[in-house]
Amino acid sequence: MSEARRLSAKAGGGQVVVGLLGSGLSAAAETVRAYGPDRVLVADDPRLKAFSAQGYSAVAAKMLSTLPEPRAVLAPATAMGRELLPRLAIEVGGTVAPDATDVVPREGGGLVVTRPIFGGRATLVVELPTVPCVSLRPNAFAAEKSPGDSTKTEPFPVGDLPATAASVVVEKTVVTRGDTPELTEAPIIVSGGRGMKGPENFALVEKLARVLGAGVGASRAVVDAGWRPASEQVGQTGKTVSPNLYVACGISGAIQHLVGMSSSRCIVAINKDPAAPIFKVANYGVVGDALTILPALTATIARSKGLPNP
C-alpha cells in the first residue's frame, strides 16, 4: 500500500484501491486503513476461505474491471501473491513480474521493474506494459502508516466462481513457525551450519536471533543431519532470502547455499577457516569459533538494546 501511494504520487496522482479477499475480514479491513488507501474493496465470502489461485484471481479481475483505468496491481511476493498474479495478469490481459526490489512508472504506461534472478547473482530490469501485475519482495519496500480517516471501505459482491475453484478444500494447516518471523520475510536472519558442531549448540543461534528479532536459518548439511527442520533451510533446495542482515555461523559457503542468500544487503560470516568461500561474499568476516563468538555477540547486542541477556 505504501509503495502504491508512492507510485501514484510519482505518476501524477490516482487512487490507491485495496482489494481484500477472504473470509472473516473485518479485523484485516481495519488494519489496512492505517496505511491510508483511498478505497478498500472487501470480498468477504465463505467460499474464499481456502485460497485458490483460480478463485482469487477471478474475484480480483472482477474488482479490477470496476476501476476505470487501473495502472498497476501490486501484491506482496509471498507464496499467495506470487501464485495469484500470473493468473490475474492473464485474466486482465496484462503483464507480470515477480519479486520486485524496485518499481518506477514507465513512460507510456506500465512499470519498469527491477528484480533479482539467478539466486541474487544478477538483476533484471524489465519493462512491463499495461496492466503490470507485480509482486514486491518483502523488506525491499518501506511500509509507512498514514494517519487520517478518508478511507472508504466497501463490500464487494463475489458473485459466481469457477466450480473447480469453489471445490478446493483445506483440511488442516500445520503451523511450523514458532515465535520467530517467517524466514523469507525476516529483516534479519541468523543461520547456522555444520560448524555449530551439534543440534544443542543451535541454542546460541536462537539466542542471538532473539535479541536481534531475527529468523533462524540453516544450511542443508544440518537439515540433512536432522539438527534443524527443513523449513529453515536456505539455498538452492531451500528458501531464497534477502534480509537486511544475514549472519552465517559455521557455514562454509557452498554455491548451493550462496544462491539462497547472496542478495542479502549485508552479510556477516563467522567461520574458523579463513579460506572458507563464505568470506568471498560476506561484507564482514570474523575468523574464529562460532561457539564463543555468538554468546559474546548476543551479550553485546542485548546490552546495547537494554534487553536481558537470554
Add this chain to the structure above:
Amino acid sequence: MDVIVCVKHVPDAETRLRAASSGKWIDPDGVKFTVNNTYDEAAAEEALRLKEKCGAKSVRVITVGPARAEEALRYVLSMGADEATLIETPPDAQLDPLTTSRLLAGVIKTLPHDIVMVGKQAADDEAGVVGSALGALLGLPSYAFVTELSPDATTKTLKMRRYVEGGEEHFHGPFPAVISLLKGAADPRTPTLPNILKARKKPLTKVPLADAQAKAQALPGAPVAGTVRSFVLPPPRTGAKMVEFQTPEEAAEKLVKLLREEAKVL
C-alpha cells in the same frame, strides 16, 4: 491418466555469469546448460511417480527452447518419460515467462493432459510464473508450492500439501490441473546407461515456433509481455572486511559497531 511435465534447459548452477554484448541476458558462450535444476528435476520425478503409482498412460516432457534444449528432453526421457515435444525457438530468443506460457499452453491444449507438472521456478529467471499462467490459459485450476500429491482417479481429486507462509496446508482440489512443485517426495532418479540408450529412440516431436504461436492465438489474455531493458551483474564483491580481535568480546564490540555505524543494518 496423461501427465505432461514442463522443463527448462538452464545454465548449470555453478556457471560463472557474464553479460552478453546486448546487455540483456547472459552470454551463453561456454555455458554448460542442464536440466538438473532442482525444481524441474523434482517435477519430472514426481510425474514419473504418478505414472508408477497411479498407472498414468503416458508421461510427456515438453520444453520451449533452442535446438540445444533437446538435451533436457532426452534427459527426462532417460529418467523414464515416454514422449517429448520441443517448441523450437531461435538460439538467441529471450522470452518473457508469459510468452513461454502461451507457447506451452497452445501446444498442451492439443495434447491429452490430466496433470501438467512444472517446477516452482526456473533456475535462471526465477519467475515462478509459468505454472499459474498455464492454469489460466488452459482454463484449469492451478496449485503452487506443492510438496506432496496423490490423485484419486475415480473422484478426479488431488490430495495435496502445499507450503504457506508459516506452515503447511493439507488440502484437496479437483483435476485436470496444473501443479507447480516446490519439492518432490523423493530424490530425482539418475538415468541408467540402458535407459540413456533407450531414450535416444523415444519419440520426440519438434513444433516450429510459428505453429506454436498460431496455436496460442485462441488462448485467453493478450499477447503482451515484458521486455528486458537490462541485465545487470553486481560489481564483484571485494571480499569481507575482516574483524581483528583478541577476545570474543572484542570481536563482538567491533562487529556491532561496524553493523551499526558503517552498514547501518542494526
